[in-house]
Amino acid sequence: NAGVTQTPKFRVLKTGQSMTLLCAQDMNHEYMYWYRQDPGMGLRLIHYSVGEGTTAKGEVPDGYNVSRLKKQNFLLGLESAAPSQTSVYFCASSYSSYGYTFGSGTRLTVV
């Protein structure tokens, strides 16, 4: 099925550990985004990319890094996880503002 695939779906990290969340899309979309969803906060943009090899900061970028080495993949890295990064992470891709396709999310718990 065409769409956005996120791996892993669940993860528990200890404070200070690192990990990478992978987002892959097969729709040839130029734009890709990482959001986090927290209770009462809605969806907040972490980082985004407007094309292969480009990345930019969103609303809440601190503590995260991203890379877009291939057009179809957008990686979100946590170098030193903190409990405040416990959240549900959503990746999305689009051809315009009007065509966002979201992945099913990664639920991350940092203990």
Place this chain on the structure above:
Amino acid sequence: DQQVKQNSPSLSVQEGRISILNCDYTNSMFDYFLWYKKYPAEGPTFLISISSIKDKNEDGRFTVFLNKSAKHLSLHIVPSQPGDSAVYFCAASFPGGATNKLIFGTGTLLAVQP
């Protein structure tokens, strides 16, 4: 600074009645507004949208109204069905944006009671 606000965290309605979800925004430069629907353990999916040059857009049971002077939009669902129970996010975008970023609200949990 929340540019898109959904002041009602939750809403409960009876099956068959109308559901009205509200959204307010602060930036008058937004030119396009969207509603997304999210079920548990799934990503948000697009529901309906409206351009800032219109005041109403209808798609089946779903209608979005835009009041630019009040910086307010609403989503009407008529009639409401139990399968409509989900979290609804409103979102807004800037004109001609090279980034196509969407600014999302905090979401409203709709529960439709059978």
